[in-house]
Amino acid sequence: MADVTLSEIRKSYGTVKTIHGVDLDIRDGEFVVLVGPSGCGKSTLLRMIAGLETITGGTLKIGGRVVNDLDPKDRDIAMVFQSYALYPHMTVATNMGFSLEHRGAGKAAIAERVNWAAGILDLTHLLDRYPRQLSGGQRQRVAMGRAIVRNPQVFLFDEPLSNLDAKLRVVMRGEIKALHQKLRTTTIYVTHDQVEAMTMADKIVVLNAGKVEQIGAPLDLYDRPANQFVAGFIGSPSMNFVEGTITPEGFAAPGIVLPLPASAKGLEGQRTIYGIRPEHFSINDGGVAAEVVLVEPMGSETQVTMKLGATQIIGVFRERVSLEPGLTIGVRPDLANVHLFSSADRRRLN
Amino acid sequence: MKADLSPRMKVALYGLMCVLLIPFVFPTWWMVTSSIKPISDIFAFPPHLVPQSYDWTTYSKVFELQPFVRQYWNSAYIAAMVTTGTMIVSSMAGYAFARIKFPFANTAFMIVLLGLLIPSEVTIVPLFQMFLKAGMVNTHWPLILVPIFGAPSVFATFVMRQFFVTLPPELEEAARVDGLGRFKIFRKIALPLARPALASVAIFTFLHSWNLFLEPIVFLSSAEKFTLPQALTQYTDAYGGPMWNIQLAAATLTALPVLIVFIIAQKQFVEGLAHTGLKG
Numbered sequence: 001m002a003d004v005t006l007s008e009i010r011k012s013y014g015t016v017k018t019i020h021g022v023d024l025d026i027r028d029g030e031f032v033v034l035v036g037p038s039g040c041g042k043s044t045l046l047r048m049i050a051g052l053e054t055i056t057g058g059t060l061k062i063g064g065r066v067v068n069d070l071d072p073k074d075r076d077i078a079m080v081f082q083s084y085a086l087y088p089h090m091t092v093a094t095n096m097g098f099s100l101e102h103r104g105a106g107k108a109a110i111a112e113r114v115n116w117a118a119g120i121l122d123l124t125h126l127l128d129r130y131p132r133q134l135s136g137g138q139r140q141r142v143a144m145g146r147a148i149v150r151n152p153q154v155f156l157f158d159e160p161l162s163n164l165d166a167k168l169r170v171v172m173r174g175e176i177k178a179l180h181q182k183l184r185t186t187t188i189y190v191t192h193d194q195v196e197a198m199t200m201a202d203k204i205v206v207l208n209a210g211k212v213e214q215i216g217a218p219l220d221l222y223d224r225p226a227n228q229f230v231a232g233f234i235g236s237p238s239m240n241f242v243e244g245t246i247t248p249e250g251f252a253a254p255g256i257v258l259p260l261p262a263s264a265k266g267l268e269g270q271r272t273i274y275g276i277r278p279e280h281f282s283i284n285d286g287g288v289a290a291e292v293v294l295v296e297p298m299g300s301e302t303q304v305t306m307k308l309g310a311t312q313i314i315g316v317f318r319e320r321v322s323l324e325p326g327l328t329i330g331v332r333p334d335l336a337n338v339h340l341f342s343s344a345d346r347r348r349l350n
Numbered sequence: 351m352k353a354d355l356s357p358r359m360k361v362a363l364y365g366l367m368c369v370l371l372i373p374f375v376f377p378t379w380w381m382v383t384s385s386i387k388p389i390s391d392i393f394a395f396p397p398h399l400v401p402q403s404y405d406w407t408t409y410s411k412v413f414e415l416q417p418f419v420r421q422y423w424n425s426a427y428i429a430a431m432v433t434t435g436t437m438i439v440s441s442m443a444g445y446a447f448a449r450i451k452f453p454f455a456n457t458a459f460m461i462v463l464l465g466l467l468i469p470s471e472v473t474i475v476p477l478f479q480m481f482l483k484a485g486m487v488n489t490h491w492p493l494i495l496v497p498i499f500g501a502p503s504v505f506a507t508f509v510m511r512q513f514f515v516t517l518p519p520e521l522e523e524a525a526r527v528d529g530l531g532r533f534k535i536f537r538k539i540a541l542p543l544a545r546p547a548l549a550s551v552a553i554f555t556f557l558h559s560w561n562l563f564l565e566p567i568v569f570l571s572s573a574e575k576f577t578l579p580q581a582l583t584q585y586t587d588a589y590g591g592p593m594w595n596i597q598l599a600a601a602t603l604t605a606l607p608v609l610i611v612f613i614i615a616q617k618q619f620v621e622g623l624a625h626t627g628l629k630g
Contacts, residue, residue: 071526077527081520082520085521087539102530
């Protein structure tokens with residue numbers, strides 16, 4: 001186990017810059033998720049940590065040792081790939097023991113480690129099978145087995161669940177988290193799925209266009225996003241945004257005036273983006289008038305698309321509501337959960 | 351796809367296949383049956399598809415008139431060495447072209463491919479001069495070295511490269527993380543997975559070497575060193591006329607191992623073609 005420290009890490013392909021100076025401290029035993037939209041550089045960053053991509057600038061330390069120019073094999077890391085990358089011509093046992101065999105471990109030691117990993121991941125009955133004879137979930141577990149078998153300092157996961165169906169993804173998510181809790185090995189996990197990030201991470205790093213937008217605990221990011229990008233990226237359905245101006249009467253947007261929290265004091269006259277999550281609305285006759293556009297009952301909650309002035313927003317209500325498209329209702333935003341962002345640089349204001 | 355064909359289409363398809371088979375089956379049948387016919391029956395008119403009388407002595411004469419066993423061995427060991435050498439060279443070169451990034455890699459590959467466009471007849475004279483100076487004329491070295499490092503190997507390299515290009519890069523990255531260097535990744539991961547492509551390279555190369563004709567007649571001059579295709583031309587009478595039945599008996603013996611190997615390995619052969627992307 002080890003700390004991982006990224007200082008001013010940069011990556012360029014010729015003149016094209018993809019990672020623009022990332023600083024990140026990962027503590028020993030921490031589960032860190034790199035999350036962001038496609039093309040934001042999260043996989044590139046992970047591959048740079050693994051040693052599969054060269055580092056253009058900055059310093060990467062694993063366990064206090066600068067590893068910028070070390071081969072992957074000398075970094076003491078293990079990686080689980082999106083496609084699992086199991087060797088098709090080797091059995092599960094050989095796949096899992098391959099790295100140990102290559103590092104000169106004895107047969108007995110390899111068998112012991114493979115059996116230990118297989119026991120943890122419930123793979124013991126599959127050790128003689130070939131990857132083609134396994135299901136997606138089993139392949140995923142073998143890939144994890146291959147990673148844990150040699151007890152590396154850091155685990156790297158590159159979107160390991162994206163080839164699985166939705167149900168299995170939830171199961172494997174739990175297994176990876178449980179594995180981390182058991183082994184407490186420093187883990188860096190890349191995903192574009194913010195639900196995975198929220199449920200698994202000790203710390204989330206939100207990336208966009210090769211830059212870190214925010215680093216923090218999942219609920220911190222959810223409750224206090226640093227900017228509009230993070231606010232929109234974290235949470236499903238995403239946060240609603242209404243653009244307007246802060247006035248003494250409230251937040252004035254086209255066709256509507258919304259109530260403001262006390263934290264908006266001193267911001268009068270400023271062009272602002274008013275952000276509120278779908279679940280932070282309540283239906284209230286004395287609230288702001290909204291026209292119902294679409295009602296989607298989900299069972300546990302009801303998702304309602306509404307027109308608030310000129311802006312279309314989504315509200316999620318835990319209670320069962322009987323609404324019809326075209327109906328005008330009153331909705332009240334929970335002022336404690338209103339987020340204000342600057343229209344100019346999209347940063348948080350309150 | 352077969353299940354979708356109507357019975358009429360099936361009959362038509364089988365009919366077409368039978369017609370297409372004639373140019374392949376008839377010469378083979380003619381070769382085998384003529385090898386046991388008396389020479390006068392071979393060109394009888396109307397021709398007999400089934401021999402009217404049998405003369406098996408042609409096969410013993412094949413061995414009496416030429417050191418045929420020796421020539422068989424020559425062909426076999428040359429083909430084996432060429433096949434092994436080509437598999438080694440083409441797999442390594444194909445892997446390098448597919449996987450190793452180096453300056454002008456694509457240009458280098460294009461230049462190598464140009465080797466396929468130059469007919470061997472064009473290079474045979476300079477090659478002869480070269481091997482003459484090296485003291486290798488009337489030895490088997492030209493027949494071994496030219497295919498391994500020449501045009502036949504270029505085709506094999508192309509086949510191997512096409513295969514390695516399709517191998518998922520993650521497999522190699524996983525191997526790098528597991529601690530393997532470039533050569534071990536090639537040997538332990540890429541090469542075992544390339545077996546279908548290697549099999550097709552082996553079959554192509556073996557056939558090419560086994561059937562090689564121009565190079566042996568240019569480079570070899572003594573009967574003890576001849577290979578089989580060259581030996582076949584030596585079954586002539588005192589006036590230089592071919593002894594057809596003996597020559598065809600020798601031709602049958604020459605074709606036999608190749609046919610057997612092809613029949614046994616045809617699944618690998620077809621798979622190899624499919625894997626290398628050469629299938630239409």
